[in-house]
Amino acid sequence: MILDSKIPEGPLAEKWDKHKFNVKLVNPANKRKYDVIVVGTGLAGASAAATLGELGYNVKAFCFQDSPRRAHSIAAQGGINAAKNYQNDGDSVFRLFYDTIKGGDYRAREANVYRLAQVSVDIIDQCVAQGVPFAREYGGLLANRSFGGAQVSRTFYARGQTGQQLLLGAYSALNRQIAYGKVKMYPRTEMLDLVMVDGKARGIVVRNLITGKIESHSAHAVVLATGGYGNVFFLSTNAMGSNATAAWRAHKKGALFANPCFTQIHPTCIPVSGDYQSKLTLMSESLRNDGRVWVPKTVEIAQRLRKGEIRVSDIKEEDRDYYLERKYPAFGNLVPRDVASRNAKLMCDEGRGVGASGLAVFLDFADAIKREGQPAIAAKYGNLFDMYAKITDENPYENPMRIYPAVHYTMGGLWVDYNLMTNIPGLYATGECNFSDHGANRLGASALMQGLADGYFVIPYTIGDYLAQNPTTKVTTDHPAFKEAEQAVIAKNNQLLSINGTRTVDDFHKALGLLMWDYCGMARNAEGLKFAKQEIRKLRDEFWRDVKVTGVNEELNITLEKANRVADFLELGELMVDDALNRNESCGGHFREEYQTPENEALRDDENYAYVAAWEFTGVGNEPVLHKEDLKFENVKLTQRSYK
Amino acid sequence: MDLTLKVWRQKNRESAGAMVTYPVKGISPDMSFLEMLDVLNEDLLRSGQDPIAFDHDCREGICGMCSLYINGRPHGPERGTTTCQLHMRHFNDGDTITIEPWRAAAFPVHKDLVVDRSAFDRIQQAGGYVSINTGGVPDANAIPIPKTIADKAFDAATCIGCGACVAACKNASAMLFVSAKVSQMAMLPQGKVEAKTRVENMVSQMDVEGFGACSNTGACAVECPVGISLENIAIMNREYLSAKATSENIA
Numbered sequence: 059m060i061l062d063s064k065i066p067e068g069p070l071a072e073k074w075d076k077h078k079f080n081v082k083l084v085n086p087a088n089k090r091k092y093d094v095i096v097v098g099t100g101l102a103g104a105s106a107a108a109t110l111g112e113l114g115y116n117v118k119a120f121c122f123q124d125s126p127r128r129a130h131s132i133a134a135q136g137g138i139n140a141a142k143n144y145q146n147d148g149d150s151v152f153r154l155f156y157d158t159i160k161g162g163d164y165r166a167r168e169a170n171v172y173r174l175a176q177v178s179v180d181i182i183d184q185c186v187a188q189g190v191p192f193a194r195e196y197g198g199l200l201a202n203r204s205f206g207g208a209q210v211s212r213t214f215y216a217r218g219q220t221g222q223q224l225l226l227g228a229y230s231a232l233n234r235q236i237a238y239g240k241v242k243m244y245p246r247t248e249m250l251d252l253v254m255v256d257g258k259a260r261g262i263v264v265r266n267l268i269t270g271k272i273e274s275h276s277a278h279a280v281v282l283a284t285g286g287y288g289n290v291f292f293l294s295t296n297a298m299g300s301n302a303t304a305a306w307r308a309h310k311k312g313a314l315f316a317n318p319c320f321t322q323i324h325p326t327c328i329p330v331s332g333d334y335q336s337k338l339t340l341m342s343e344s345l346r347n348d349g350r351v352w353v354p355k356t357v358e359i360a361q362r363l364r365k366g367e368i369r370v371s372d373i374k375e376e377d378r379d380y381y382l383e384r385k386y387p388a389f390g391n392l393v394p395r396d397v398a399s400r401n402a403k404l405m406c407d408e409g410r411g412v413g414a415s416g417l418a419v420f421l422d423f424a425d426a427i428k429r430e431g432q433p434a435i436a437a438k439y440g441n442l443f444d445m446y447a448k449i450t451d452e453n454p455y456e457n458p459m460r461i462y463p464a465v466h467y468t469m470g471g472l473w474v475d476y477n478l479m480t481n482i483p484g485l486y487a488t489g490e491c492n493f494s495d496h497g498a499n500r501l502g503a504s505a506l507m508q509g510l511a512d513g514y515f516v517i518p519y520t521i522g523d524y525l526a527q528n529p530t531t532k533v534t535t536d537h538p539a540f541k542e543a544e545q546a547v548i549a550k551n552n553q554l555l556s557i558n559g560t561r562t563v564d565d566f567h568k569a570l571g572l573l574m575w576d577y578c579g580m581a582r583n584a585e586g587l588k589f590a591k592q593e594i595r596k597l598r599d600e601f602w603r604d605v606k607v608t609g610v611n612e613e614l615n616i617t618l619e620k621a622n623r624v625a626d627f628l629e630l631g632e633l634m635v636d637d638a639l640n641r642n643e644s645c646g647g648h649f650r651e652e653y654q655t656p657e658n659e660a661l662r663d664d665e666n667y668a669y670v671a672a673w674e675f676t677g678v679g680n681e682p683v684l685h686k687e688d689l690k691f692e693n694v695k696l697t698q699r700s701y702k
Numbered sequence: 703m704d705l706t707l708k709v710w711r712q713k714n715r716e717s718a719g720a721m722v723t724y725p726v727k728g729i730s731p732d733m734s735f736l737e738m739l740d741v742l743n744e745d746l747l748r749s750g751q752d753p754i755a756f757d758h759d760c761r762e763g764i765c766g767m768c769s770l771y772i773n774g775r776p777h778g779p780e781r782g783t784t785t786c787q788l789h790m791r792h793f794n795d796g797d798t799i800t801i802e803p804w805r806a807a808a809f810p811v812h813k814d815l816v817v818d819r820s821a822f823d824r825i826q827q828a829g830g831y832v833s834i835n836t837g838g839v840p841d842a843n844a845i846p847i848p849k850t851i852a853d854k855a856f857d858a859a860t861c862i863g864c865g866a867c868v869a870a871c872k873n874a875s876a877m878l879f880v881s882a883k884v885s886q887m888a889m890l891p892q893g894k895v896e897a898k899t900r901v902e903n904m905v906s907q908m909d910v911e912g913f914g915a916c917s918n919t920g921a922c923a924v925e926c927p928v929g930i931s932l933e934n935i936a937i938m939n940r941e942y943l944s945a946k947a948t949s950e951n952i953a
Contacts, residue, residue, distance in 0.1 A: 200843055299759050336737050608747060
């Protein structure tokens, strides 16, 4: 298989405009003859469904939540980047492109990232026109802040609820199309398989989560906007329902899965408090603009603190190690996420962690409060401080927050070309569910940007190019391919329901999560990865022998829903390990302990690993086949990332 | 902590439901309320019983999916808190806790504690948007908005659509939910163009869905987990009256 990224010819800055001119258009009168399925209604899905509806296509949109408004994009806090240069501080499309490529540790495609930076400016215009209430200055114009390691202020935000406001904007656009009848919405409906006819994606099989009914839907193209796979780790900042099932089952039908080992561990989350923990809560990265990260200078002081012999306030200024400021004077507390996370782990590994478990570092606002006053800090971060107080029962205005890294985002995902089409004709992947824009590490405030860029401004053009070259002829769901897929889904559900073992689905999920966190988390090595692969296989075998799923298919069955998702995580986890084992270098969020500089920084191997690893499924338990897409850098020079 | 839970169990929309009592033991005060239910569900599963179905997703208080009526109050005893952000430290060892679904004719029960809130979506579909297509919009800074107005619109826009306002209201009125969107849009220049038809259509859909009338008790605003102000209802009433007085509605 030859991976054709379909990157247009020509200078970087002209590729997208030229491509938009070169794509084939669908005659306005013909658009209504094409059906498009969009799975997922977060930023990438809702924006795509709404825009495709506006253009005149018949859209069917699906989400597993009770309403499209609840997709997990809603929980994004910090902001959305755009190269508007409203602050006159030297930002430009090229600078956003450059920062994103560099932040991703040179493992993303130049052309895709440049296009992302280009359309970023249109996103802000679109959202404001929808009535999204971004933060404003007293003069009435939009406010910006610097975010996540950027040295310009290009982040637009709506307090700590930017994702919510952007999603409600996309939801409103979607609602308008639903009202017009151009989008038919199917909430509480989960995609369980992709259906292909003559080698092209032509529909999906879904389960109605209320009645359990297995149904098919056909279309001329299928867009997956189903988010990331961070819940492989059980504990993550993802929503409880976030899952990889749609993308994984498409992978099993032939779609390549790219860079699965690139997962982002976010540095500022509330630490784990007990075995019952069901998820981890993110504290926005924006807190690092004013908060200072530190641990006690010596192991001895840290031990006394953990034992409760001394209090935080007893630790003298000279006994505090503001390690990010010390090691990275240029970026200080604002280093990218992978760097901040890895350093927190290093401090804790040295025995200088805080909190009862020793798995936490301080994020301290004392200086900021002294400098700006408590009301100013409350105005900026009030809702985050409240959330912290609610969860931990501690007052962050008086004591420093305790934070620790947690799984947050997955840069890997379905392989797509420049048009966001997977290697299966007619199957597209947008937003977090594809691999395309963030390389080995995503910068803060770039996920919202990518989701909306893909949905509002990329897929509406590129999907037309595909549809224009395909006949309007419909396939019905009576086609044998649909019946076969339905039968397979039913058989799988029946199998899960009939095992009647002794261990719960959560039990398996937690065991998998622990394996992934310990061996394929913030630091990896070949030995650990090989061990994890064996353990995951054993766990998967045991799952299919001993899982307990109660009830029947024909009802609202929360255990069956989970069992399907965890069954897929048990397969995907192994692929993540395979990918991490294959990549004999460290880059971004992928840190192989064998490959580091003397200063413990990630040591890339551009000569041998400047490629996208796209994996082909060959059966459960079989070794996947690796396909490489070489990354060509013509506009940036590959350098060792330095934030010093 | 050891607790006694009285939980509404209902097989599906058509069946009658009943309260069922479950003892739970060894609950940590640092657990969230939903984590406490996770523990119970794991126990039920291990003994071969059907776990309790409840809606939840982000567990960060923002998605609006969780929806429990705890000891007679939507989202429980803590003010300004969703059920997922309610922690067991607010209860005492030995407490009996009753857990019910939202109660409203417009929110039929799907199963146990899971209700159908699609009526909210249909109200939004009736007009909760600005009628613009993707592309062809003015530069974002071409629409200056005074900060005070933007902040007020933002306050209204933070509604998470959970339905606690309806559950809290003795009339099961959806006025707080609907008014949050109407007033957000009415305050902003982008929303003013369609302000009249928006309020007329959304209010009309609200009535179609079977929500009750508003009698201004303010229970909705008291129980709202994100603090949507009662003032929004006043703004919506004003918008509605002036829209009706000069109606251009052709819909």
